Amino acid sequence: MTDDASESDLLKTITEAISDAINVSYGSSGVELQIIAINRLTDVYETLAKAKAQFISQQDEKRANAAYIWARFLCGTQNFLRIWVELKNDDAGSAWLALVAAQSEIALGLRHAECEEMYTLARRLLFIEQTVFPPQQFVSVSHVYKKVLCSICDGPYGEGECNHVEGKLYMGQVCELGLRELVKINHVARVAHPADKACRLETRWDEVRAVDTLTNRIEPKPSNAEEVANGGRARLLRLSTKGEMYKYNAPESPIEPPMK
Amino acid sequence: MSEPQIHSVTRDDILSLFAERGVDSIPDLCVVPTNILTVGADDVLVYTTSALDLKARAKEKSLDCPLLTANGDTIPFIEERDSALTLGTIYFSAMWLIDNPLVLPVLANVISDYISDRFRSEVGAKRVKLSLIVEKTPKSSWVSLSYDGPPENCPKIDKLVKDSLK
Numbered sequence: 380m381t382d383d384a385s386e387s388d389l390l391k392t393i394t395e396a397i398s399d400a401i402n403v404s405y406g407s408s409g410v411e412l413q414i415i416a417i418n419r420l421t422d423v424y425e426t427l428a429k430a431k432a433q434f435i436s437q438q439d440e441k442r443a444n445a446a447y448i449w450a451r452f453l454c455g456t457q458n459f460l461r462i463w464v465e466l467k468n469d470d471a472g473s474a475w476l477a478l479v480a481a482q483s484e485i486a487l488g489l490r491h492a493e494c495e496e497m498y499t500l501a502r503r504l505l506f507i508e509q510t511v512f513p514p515q516q517f518v519s520v521s522h523v524y525k526k527v528l529c530s531i532c533d534g535p536y537g538e539g540e541c542n543h544v545e546g547k548l549y550m551g552q553v554c555e556l557g558l559r560e561l562v563k564i565n566h567v568a569r570v571a572h573p574a575d576k577a578c579r580l581e582t583r584w585d586e587v588r589a590v591d592t593l594t595n596r597i598e599p600k601p602s603n604a605e606e607v608a609n610g611g612r613a614r615l616l617r618l619s620t621k622g623e624m625y626k627y628n629a630p631e632s633p634i635e636p637p638m639k
Numbered sequence: 640m641s642e643p644q645i646h647s648v649t650r651d652d653i654l655s656l657f658a659e660r661g662v663d664s665i666p667d668l669c670v671v672p673t674n675i676l677t678v679g680a681d682d683v684l685v686y687t688t689s690a691l692d693l694k695a696r697a698k699e700k701s702l703d704c705p706l707l708t709a710n711g712d713t714i715p716f717i718e719e720r721d722s723a724l725t726l727g728t729i730y731f732s733a734m735w736l737i738d739n740p741l742v743l744p745v746l747a748n749v750i751s752d753y754i755s756d757r758f759r760s761e762v763g764a765k766r767v768k769l770s771l772i773v774e775k776t777p778k779s780s781w782v783s784l785s786y787d788g789p790p791e792n793c794p795k796i797d798k799l800v801k802d803s804l805k
Contacts, residue, residue, distance in 0.1 A: 385785065415707070481718060485760070486696045486760040486761065487759075487760070488755065489759065489760030490759055498762070501761050501762045504762075505762050505763055519720035520720060521717055521718060521720050522717070522718045523683070523685055523715045523716065523717050523718075524715060524716050524717075524718065525713065525715050525716075526713075526716075527688060527691055527716050536691050536695065537691050537692075537694045537695035537698060541695075542695075542698065542699070543695070544692065544695045544696055545688075545691075545692050546692075546756060546757070556688055556691070558716065558718055560687070562683075562715045565685075565717060570720070570721050571764075572721060572722040572723065572763070572764045572766070573720060573721060573722060574719060574720050574721060574722055575720070578720075607731060
């Protein structure tokens with residue numbers, strides 16, 4: 380993409396793909412239409428990634444940063460649709476991870492750009508979290524590290540030559556902190572408002588049975604005594620904030636309704 | 640909107656507290672370890688990573704707001720796993736406040752910009768924890784101030800500091 384016309388075409392492609400996806404972003408929307416929209420968002424994301432690489436090679440920071448923001452919105456919108464697809468596929472765990480990814484990606488985009496449509500999606504995601512899923516217990520693992528590195532220059536963050544600020548955009552890349560040289564694990568705790576909602580108690584166990592915290596289904600009896608004593612099995616790993624796009628197999632035609 | 644809940648405690652033990660933890664050189668303006676006022680004898684001093692953010696953002700405005708070392712070593716960093724923003728504890732010497740009346744509002748803006756950047760995209764629960772240590776009388780009297788609440792109620796630090804000196 381080298382001129383204004385093709386840039387305008389790309390912007391149109393992005394906004395149309397997002398707009399069409401939002402049109403089928405409801406629980407009642409046809410799953411085959413949601414899958415088509417998801418796959419289209421991935422195609423657009425890939426086109427945008429190529430354009431972004433070109434902006435970076437041209438040292439066009441303004442456009443490279445805009446491409447980063449649009450990529451977050453494409454990824455967030457796709458994960459919004461995936462919530463419903465995974466729920467319809469009876470995979471509540473993946474639906475929850477899609478919810479968390481959608482919230483994270485849209486929030487990352489909104490840190491750098493005002494966009495009313497995305498604020499609306501963010502508010503809908505919070506509502507979905509509170510009404511479609513049961514209340515979750517979150518788990519926080521606190522680590523102590525010796526060094527903090529900057530993802531832009533790989534140097535010690537805020538020291539010497541590093542003039543970058545966490546969360547800000549530099550040539551299409553967001554400055555993130557890399558924690559290095561683990562000193563100790565400080566604590567593991569249950570928290571109400573975690574930094575990462577992917578870290579949650581997935582199964583709660585009592586003396587006789589294990590229950591999935593999303594589906595309420597009974598799971599096989601736990602074998603790990605420590606986990607039983609802790610009251611359940613938790614996901615402790617942090618979800619990466621790097622965008623990950625998905626493609627589903629082409630959907631089949633909707634099932635014909637039964638004859639009356 | 641409810642009034643911000645500010646906790647203010649006058650102390651005379653800050654220098655000895657720092658010395659006990661191996662910190663014997665305190666710049667006039669700095670970020671001190673997040674748990675300096677609460678750390679137990681067997682625990683280690685730590686910074687939250689937002690202390691580094693404060694330092695980096697101050698540096699953008701040509702303000703030097705360093706982090707401390709203890710016994711010559713870098714003080715480690717604790718990864719924040721809660722959605723709350725726990726800002727580092729900022730230390731102001733009496734001399735710095737006398738010499739830099741025009742710089743204090745700049746630092747206040749650095750902090751308020753940081754808070755608003757951090758929560759701009761949040762639609763859920765929002766919480767800020769902020770603390771300051773202000774030297775009232777050189778080497779003899781300090782006041783520690785803390786705020787824990789929603790970002791929209793978080794007071795500007797220049798006003799907090801000035802009020803604490805009255």
